[in-house]
Amino acid sequence: MRDTNMDRIRYQVMWDRLLSVVEEQAQTLMRTAFSTSSREAGDISAGVFDLKGQMLAQAVTGTPGHINSMARAVVHFLDVFPADIMKDGDIYITNDPWKGTGHLHDFTVVTPTFRNGVMVALFACTSHVVDIGGVGMSPDGRQIYHEGLSVPIMPLAVAGEMNEWLLNLVRANVREPVQVEGDIYALAACNDTGARRLFAMMDEYDLENLDALGAHIIEQSQTAITAAINALPQGSWKHSMRIDGFEQPIDLVANLTISNGIIHVDYDGSSGTSDFGINCPMCYTEAYTAFGVKCVVAPEIPNNAGTLDAITVSAPDHTIVNAPHPCAVVARSTIGHMLPDVIFGCLHQALPDRVPAEGTSNLWNVKLGAGHGITKRTEHDATAFMLMSFHSGGAGARPKLDGLSATPYPSGVRNVPVEISEAITPIVVWRKELRIDSGGIGSQRGGLGQTMEITSREDAPFGIFASFERVLFPARGRDGAGAGATGQLRLGSGENLRNKGFQTIPARERLIIEMPGGGGFGDPKARDPEAVATDVRLGLVSAEAAARDYGVVVGENGQVNSPATAKNRG
Amino acid sequence: MSDGARLAVDIGGTFTDVVMEQGGVQESLKILTTPEAPESAVLEGINEILQRTGINASDVGLVIHGTTLATNALIERKGARTALITTDGFRDSIEIAYEHRFEQYDLYMERPQPLIERNWRFSVPERIAADGSVLLELDEQAVHALAGVLGKAGVEAVAVCFLHSYVNPDHERRAGAILAAALPHVSITLSADVCPEIREYDRMSTACANAYVQPMMAGYLIRLETGLRARGLDCPLLLMMSSGGVTTVETAVALPIRLVESGPAGGAILARNIAQENDLSRILSFDMGGTTAKITLIDNFQPHIARSFEVARMHRFLKGSGLPLRIPVIDMVEIGAGGGSIAAVDTMQRIQVGPKSAGAAPGPACYGNGGTAPTVTDADTVLGRIDPSRFAGGQVTLQPERAAAAVEREISGALGVETNVAAAGVTEIVDEHMANAARIHAIENGKDMVGRSMVAFGGAAPLHAARLADKLGIDTIVVPQGAGVGSAIGFLRAQISYEVVRTRYLDLREFNPDTVNDIYAGMRAEAASVVRLGAPDEPLLETRGAFMRYRGQGHEIMVSMPVRALAPEDGVAMAGWFADAYKQLFSRTIPNLGVEVLTWTLSLATDRPGAEPAPLQKVRHHPEPQSQRRLFDPASGAWIGADVYSRAELRPGAEIQGPAIIVEDETTTLVTNGFGATINALGQVVMTRGEERNRA
Numbered sequence A: 001m002r003d004t005n006m007d008r009i010r011y012q013v014m015w016d017r018l019l020s021v022v023e024e025q026a027q028t029l030m031r032t033a034f035s036t037s038s039r040e041a042g043d044i045s046a047g048v049f050d051l052k053g054q055m056l057a058q059a060v061t062g063t064p065g066h067i068n069s070m071a072r073a074v075v076h077f078l079d080v081f082p083a084d085i086m087k088d089g090d091i092y093i094t095n096d097p098w099k100g101t102g103h104l105h106d107f108t109v110v111t112p113t114f115r116n117g118v119m120v121a122l123f124a125c126t127s128h129v130v131d132i133g134g135v136g137m138s139p140d141g142r143q144i145y146h147e148g149l150s151v152p153i154m155p156l157a158v159a160g161e162m163n164e165w166l167l168n169l170v171r172a173n174v175r176e177p178v179q180v181e182g183d184i185y186a187l188a189a190c191n192d193t194g195a196r197r198l199f200a201m202m203d204e205y206d207l208e209n210l211d212a213l214g215a216h217i218i219e220q221s222q223t224a225i226t227a228a229i230n231a232l233p234q235g236s237w238k239h240s241m242r243i244d245g246f247e248q249p250i251d252l253v254a255n256l257t258i259s260n261g262i263i264h265v266d267y268d269g270s271s272g273t274s275d276f277g278i279n280c281p282m283c284y285t286e287a288y289t290a291f292g293v294k295c296v297v298a299p300e301i302p303n304n305a306g307t308l309d310a311i312t313v314s315a316p317d318h319t320i321v322n323a324p325h326p327c328a329v330v331a332r333s334t335i336g337h338m339l340p341d342v343i344f345g346c347l348h349q350a351l352p353d354r355v356p357a358e359g360t361s362n363l364w365n366v367k368l369g370a371g372h373g374i375t376k377r378t379e380h381d382a383t384a385f386m387l388m389s390f391h392s393g394g395a396g397a398r399p400k401l402d403g404l405s406a407t408p409y410p411s412g413v414r415n416v417p418v419e420i421s422e423a424i425t426p427i428v429v430w431r432k433e434l435r436i437d438s439g440g441i442g443s444q445r446g447g448l449g450q451t452m453e454i455t456s457r458e459d460a461p462f463g464i465f466a467s468f469e470r471v472l473f474p475a476r477g478r479d480g481a482g483a484g485a486t487g488q489l490r491l492g493s494g495e496n497l498r499n500k501g502f503q504t505i506p507a508r509e510r511l512i513i514e515m516p517g518g519g520g521f522g523d524p525k526a527r528d529p530e531a532v533a534t535d536v537r538l539g540l541v542s543a544e545a546a547a548r549d550y551g552v553v554v555g556e557n558g559q560v561n562s563p564a565t566a567k568n569r570g
Numbered sequence B: 001m002s003d004g005a006r007l008a009v010d011i012g013g014t015f016t017d018v019v020m021e022q023g024g025v026q027e028s029l030k031i032l033t034t035p036e037a038p039e040s041a042v043l044e045g046i047n048e049i050l051q052r053t054g055i056n057a058s059d060v061g062l063v064i065h066g067t068t069l070a071t072n073a074l075i076e077r078k079g080a081r082t083a084l085i086t087t088d089g090f091r092d093s094i095e096i097a098y099e100h101r102f103e104q105y106d107l108y109m110e111r112p113q114p115l116i117e118r119n120w121r122f123s124v125p126e127r128i129a130a131d132g133s134v135l136l137e138l139d140e141q142a143v144h145a146l147a148g149v150l151g152k153a154g155v156e157a158v159a160v161c162f163l164h165s166y167v168n169p170d171h172e173r174r175a176g177a178i179l180a181a182a183l184p185h186v187s188i189t190l191s192a193d194v195c196p197e198i199r200e201y202d203r204m205s206t207a208c209a210n211a212y213v214q215p216m217m218a219g220y221l222i223r224l225e226t227g228l229r230a231r232g233l234d235c236p237l238l239l240m241m242s243s244g245g246v247t248t249v250e251t252a253v254a255l256p257i258r259l260v261e262s263g264p265a266g267g268a269i270l271a272r273n274i275a276q277e278n279d280l281s282r283i284l285s286f287d288m289g290g291t292t293a294k295i296t297l298i299d300n301f302q303p304h305i306a307r308s309f310e311v312a313r314m315h316r317f318l319k320g321s322g323l324p325l326r327i328p329v330i331d332m333v334e335i336g337a338g339g340g341s342i343a344a345v346d347t348m349q350r351i352q353v354g355p356k357s358a359g360a361a362p363g364p365a366c367y368g369n370g371g372t373a374p375t376v377t378d379a380d381t382v383l384g385r386i387d388p389s390r391f392a393g394g395q396v397t398l399q400p401e402r403a404a405a406a407v408e409r410e411i412s413g414a415l416g417v418e419t420n421v422a423a424a425g426v427t428e429i430v431d432e433h434m435a436n437a438a439r440i441h442a443i444e445n446g447k448d449m450v451g452r453s454m455v456a457f458g459g460a461a462p463l464h465a466a467r468l469a470d471k472l473g474i475d476t477i478v479v480p481q482g483a484g485v486g487s488a489i490g491f492l493r494a495q496i497s498y499e500v501v502r503t504r505y506l507d508l509r510e511f512n513p514d515t516v517n518d519i520y521a522g523m524r525a526e527a528a529s530v531v532r533l534g535a536p537d538e539p540l541l542e543t544r545g546a547f548m549r550y551r552g553q554g555h556e557i558m559v560s561m562p563v564r565a566l567a568p569e570d571g572v573a574m575a576g577w578f579a580d581a582y583k584q585l586f587s588r589t590i591p592n593l594g595v596e597v598l599t600w601t602l603s604l605a606t607d608r609p610g611a612e613p614a615p616l617q618k619v620r621h622h623p624e625p626q627s628q629r630r631l632f633d634p635a636s637g638a639w640i641g642a643d644v645y646s647r648a649e650l651r652p653g654a655e656i657q658g659p660a661i662i663v664e665d666e667t668t669t670l671v672t673n674g675f676g677a678t679i680n681a682l683g684q685v686v687m688t689r690g691e692e693r694n695r696a
Helices: A007-032 A069-080 A164-173 A177-204 A211-230 A282-297 A339-350 A418-424 A529-538 A543-550 A562-569 B038-053 B069-076 B140-153 B170-182 B200-230 B249-254 B262-277 B376-382 B388-394 B400-415 B419-444 B461-472 B483-492 B513-534 B570-586 B690-695
Strands: A044-049 A055-058 A091-094 A106-115 A118-128 A154-158 A235-243 A250-259 A262-266 A311-314 A366-370 A385-389 A427-434 A450-456 A462-467 A488-491 A500-505 A511-514 B005-011 B015-022 B025-032 B060-067 B082-087 B121-124 B134-136 B157-161 B187-190 B237-240 B246-248 B282-288 B293-299 B309-311 B323-325 B333-335 B341-345 B351-357 B453-457 B476-479 B497-507 B540-550 B557-561 B595-606 B627-633 B638-646 B655-657 B660-663 B668-671 B675-679 B685-689
Touching (some): A007 A044, A007 A177, A007 A211, A007 B419, A044 A069, A044 A177, A069 A106, A069 A118, A106 A177, A154 A177, A211 A282, A262 A282, A282 A311, A282 A339, A385 A418, A418 A427, A529 A543, B005 B483, B015 B038, B038 B060, B038 B200, B060 B483, B069 B200, B069 B309, B082 B140, B082 B200, B121 B140, B140 B170, B157 B170, B157 B200, B187 B200, B200 B237, B200 B249, B200 B323, B237 B262, B246 B513, B262 B282, B262 B293, B262 B483, B282 B461, B293 B419, B333 B419, B341 B400, B351 B419, B376 B400, B376 B419, B419 B461, B419 B627, B461 B668, B497 B513, B513 B540, B513 B595, B668 B675
Parallel strands (some): A262 A311, B005 B060, B060 B237, B082 B121, B082 B157, B157 B187
Antiparallel strands (some): A044 A055, A044 A118, A091 A106, A091 A154, A450 A511, A462 A500, B005 B015, B237 B246, B293 B333, B309 B323, B341 B351, B540 B557, B540 B595, B655 B675
């Protein structure tokens, strides 16, 4: 029997509207945020929840680190402040890495919203503030206490009055008090925007509460993701990947099981915790695991409570992917960004020709600074500054496409224009160019890394807060393809720098950052000779590498020398 | 303006529209665009309209022209062989862009390819710092050497973009002079001329795009001007710009990139004019055609001008999937939702509409041209909203049974709902998506929908306007006449204008009125030199703005500035104006935070009076409907009877009660049962929501 009424259609319209509500909420946050990572990189999150803390809709924003993690955070808030004691005008806040989104720089703010005196929903949002005290955005800290101010779940506002004592405490503990306070205000404001839009929808559709709509959203999503998982080959697959780490290399090991509508990823076998701030709390491990799996299995299904439990994650205690308090965690993305590659290694066995090769994956963010306590005093009055700019090496080749050059995955950040960075600091970027021959060879070539060369305009040293991966262990190719080039950090005069930790660039020296390439996919000797010739013509691959690695001889005229190529390829 | 005849010509992808206006009377025609030599359709259309109207070529006082040629060249990558010369170390900036994936979950995403391939991108030693000082002198020998290489390679256009040229263009100018001397037949674009703004990727992208279309546009415009002269049209030829203003051929040849999207800009100007005629101070302009819908918010008869937009978005109209252009442009949101947009059901049993379109061929299933996918037009047909025998003036006889079969096959089965419910679902979802896009566009600009009216034009808009208005809380909708040539009519209403934008960083703590006054004086002189070409002695209206932000924030907001010399105390006043604008956008200000200015804007336009409000139509009458149709009403989920009227026969003062449909050659206006409609003195359909009408 077919429906003759419009109920189904109305539910979909309201669901679409709810997704639009959280999109407006997120837009408001991005436009008012201060920290570079929030406004340029979209390192924010916004969502709406029912009174049990079940997430109904989440905005699609720049970084996946808040997927599932923010969804679970609201439940932690409700554990401390049950819904029945929340009042109109209350706002709650935390930056607890284990209950929020993985490091102290992320504040999560939850606002209960009241319509006609009745609480109808909770709005939550997260953003990355510019500073939280401690050692700064550098993995040099040994414990969470080194990394800055902790704010346990507490009120940010009570009955409409901002918690001035808390704001005072925050201002006193961070390097950029005005901007951080501005970011906290922005978080509160975006939840208000969400609430206003929600009320308009409830008025239009004459809704008293979100119960029926929430049930519809969760059920449809759950059904869809279960069906998507059940359509996959069932079984278990294991894969491991070695990365640089801080004091020693780290093994990331995933055991992925597909069965009964659930994908479970267990990280048993992964390395133990680090003494430095590259540890990853479980919530962040869950976020990047869920993201990696969803990209392959169900990219079109929105995140909500119905999809939350379809991808489950476990890891032994005290491993790098399940680091407990008081481990230092500020650079938890070092691990988190690598997890999709490990998951793809498992899925490639189950689903050949669906997942990319390994990529640079971890961002090559350039964090520079100078000033008291950072660089040594010089005879000149050197300008004090801090700069954070997001950059990426090459991504892994895809089964039928080359890898993207200088493009992030899994993170989705944007860089800061060189002209903007130079306008607000004394640095000069002399080169920012693709790195020839850095893409892993394969029938599909890995994405190229890029090279940056940086000096100070002043006769003064500056420091780099390094947190770079794929310097020792490259992004590997798949199915006979080659690895991407490893990255490198060095001075113009030749000295190599460490890939992790704070280091000083002496006055008048040039800092050279060479970012890694992505892994290739498939046999390089099977790459279309015309594609190789194009790469040579564009200067992405040298003629020598074309002949040596691809067996393709490209003449002076840029054309393939077919007889020589045939001979070369055998 | 004189009472002389005026011509407007709009070249679109398929049709070239020609409109002649004299003494308030319009005559229009459509003729197929001739892509190989666009001027031939233009000239043929002008010949024909001169014949039809009996007007002498010598009596035509003005020709205003808009064209998608530049846009199409960018989309289809059919521009000139273009080279880029930039600062050593930056030849990949145009490709590296923002290092951004615009589609988070798509593992197979491709980034937009730059217009200029890597082997046509060159660099020379030189470097200017952020404060304009020279870190490394320009290596002129390197430029000379490159000129030789480019000449041999047969390059047709060169874009020069050096770092920080927006603050110090000396090196660009010197390089440009060397190239011009060595390559006299090559078009040279300097980024400091096209887009003197900070952010190297955007500036480089804009300069490359300008260079890329320049030889073609210059050739076309000169051929057109010659052709017009040969036909005795000695009057001025003005070009429509994306900003909604018009400019001279001379400026258009130098900065052809400012001509992109002139058609949609004409539509927005038309909407503004209709707002004036109906005295509606806050409107939403809604233009829905075959593949996309465009929504523009116009307050106080002034379309909002944005500084940038993206051309040639290749992926679902997503931000970041196109090429950024930093030019003044009427701010509008474009959605992949039109009559031809295809509907499908996804894995979550949700109806998805667009952005894929059936286009004109094969077109919607009901055209009977082989299309099998259900489209928005098919859904409208199933719901009884379109008279199958009178679609497109009867040129296409729709086949409702094919529409129903397509909806049944692709939607009803998957959802387990009746065909009519499925069709209603398609229209509801497309209307909802347009409403959501409008709301997000509004929030991005600190505006809302409260108290707004709508102007609806384009083939599909009048069918969807009433339901969209429901969703946005809009009570009044105006459907103009001649919606099919709306952009061209809009051209006739545009002012001669020019916008200048300059990046000059200013921390308000260091405010010096002389500095700011000097900036504006320079900008005014530049704008005047352009506007005076087209309007030698008319009074001009100047508007000023500053893009300001809290110190350290990532996005600037536009703050209106007074048109007068600033005094020392205005530094404090500017902080206050910024705070007011910020509060308007985000509901609160942030205490104790410094304010900075990044960019200054100045616009100069002729100050011609706007349209007079239409006289009130006091005498009302109730026309007899021609026939009756059955409509499915999504709001109630029931079939209802509707009266059918022919628009051509409706006279001013006619009053119609919804549900009704008003049919004309180019479109159908759906008056839902919540609305009534009257025909005003200008022949426009004015729909008003029931409760509002009763109150009036």
